[in-house]
Amino acid sequence: CLASPSIKTHLILSVADSCYVALPRGGLTDMHAIISPIDCVPSRLHLSAAAKSEFARYMDCIERLYNTHHLASVRFERALRTKGNRDHMQLHLIPMPLDMFRSAKAYQIFVAKAASLQLKFHEIQNESMSADEVVLNMEGGPFQEYFYLELPVGVSETSSSVMYRRFIYVQDDKDR
16 A cells, blocks of 8 residues: 555556556566555445546556566455555456466366365356446445456457456355
8 A cells, every 4th residue: 555654665666646556565476466546445346437447557558568478467356354444455467378378277277276275256157247246246235355356268269369257255254
């Protein structure tokens, strides 16, 4: 969070009016990026229209960068309570070699690993439903904690665009 007194300014890549891009502490790859709002908000649903627009522009630019390196991103948003009730959503983009997603292997590995850890991810089948609509329709409403994931599952032969499957995880109260 930009308001944090312990912020690592050397990890910040770009700051816009409503959000910023940074490298995470301990990124999973050298090009792992985080897009985060400047204001503390619990989830994407609480972003202003300007912040949503900036998020989309940053995401598009980062994806184009990844594409030039033959990479596709695994994307996730975490909307979790943090210390001091300063909820701060983040969108992570983790680049992976595009060839990993030319078959269903990555999807199969994800499903198997989630099952082995007893994590119940729910696949979002309705492709026309936005992530905002998914969050709004969750039982806990707009302040529900969740983990949202977009997993590359293939590459279109005609357009070379990456195809994604979307998942959401909400921890059951009994599992806490």
